[in-house]
Amino acid sequence: MDNTINDGYRLTNSKPEDVTEFSLMTREKMSNSRKGKKLEEIVGEEKSIELKKFYSERIKKNNPNKSNDPRTKEKISNTLKEFFTDKTNHWSYGLKMTDDHNEKLRQSKLNNPKNVGNKKPRTEEQKENIRNKMLGSKIKRCKILQIDEDIIIKEWNSLREIIRSNSTLNRKLIADCCKNIKFSYAGFIWKYKNED
Numbered sequence: 001m002d003n004t005i006n007d008g009y010r011l012t013n014s015k016p017e018d019v020t021e022f023s024l025m026t027r028e029k030m031s032n033s034r035k036g037k038k039l040e041e042i043v044g045e046e047k048s049i050e051l052k053k054f055y056s057e058r059i060k061k062n063n064p065n066k067s068n069d070p071r072t073k074e075k076i077s078n079t080l081k082e083f084f085t086d087k088t089n090h091w092s093y094g095l096k097m098t099d100d101h102n103e104k105l106r107q108s109k110l111n112n113p114k115n116v117g118n119k120k121p122r123t124e125e126q127k128e129n130i131r132n133k134m135l136g137s138k139i140k141r142c143k144i145l146q147i148d149e150d151i152i153i154k155e156w157n158s159l160r161e162i163i164r165s166n167s168t169l170n171r172k173l174i175a176d177c178c179k180n181i182k183f184s185y186a187g188f189i190w191k192y193k194n195e196d
Contacts, residue, residue, distance in 0.1 A: 023187040027168055143193040
């Protein structure tokens with residue numbers, strides 16, 4: 001019997017933390033290789049049926065009021081086509097819902113027993129209280145430096161700005177680098193500006 005299996009070598013799938021972190025260039029190549037292909041071509045016939053079923057059930061659960069009537073779907077489709085063909089001349093262009101109508105929509109969502117997976121909408125008073133609390137706490141956001149081989153590539157105002165510019169990056173892992181929990185992420189070193 002070959003004992004090389006028990007020689008203490010670490011398996012690639014031993015821990016979830018050991019998963020390889022791909023660079024931005026590699027991720028872009030992976031993304032481009034999948035563009036323009038059907039799901040069946042990427043994951044295979046059997047897996048695609050399974051995934052479609054899973055996402056279909058999830059959409060039905062999160063959108064209980066969605067209409068499956070083909071006439072309603074056609075009406076919505078035609079309205080959208082008309083709107084995006086010539087926005088400025090469309091009847092709904094520039095229209096805004098009244099406060100009364102917004103309040104009715106909010107109340108209907110709150111009282112809907114099928115409101116599964118959706119957050120309860122806040123009132124304007126609740127929103128104002130949250131804003132006041134945030135202003136009172138005087139949150140200080142440190143600027144973040146993106147470094148590659150001791151060269152500062154870019155200075156970011158916040159984590160949110162980084163994620164908005166590139167949604168493939170993980171916010172938590174960047175924060176871990178800034179807190180010195182991790183050394184690097186996505187091929188870059190991330191540091192708070194006030195640190196040495």
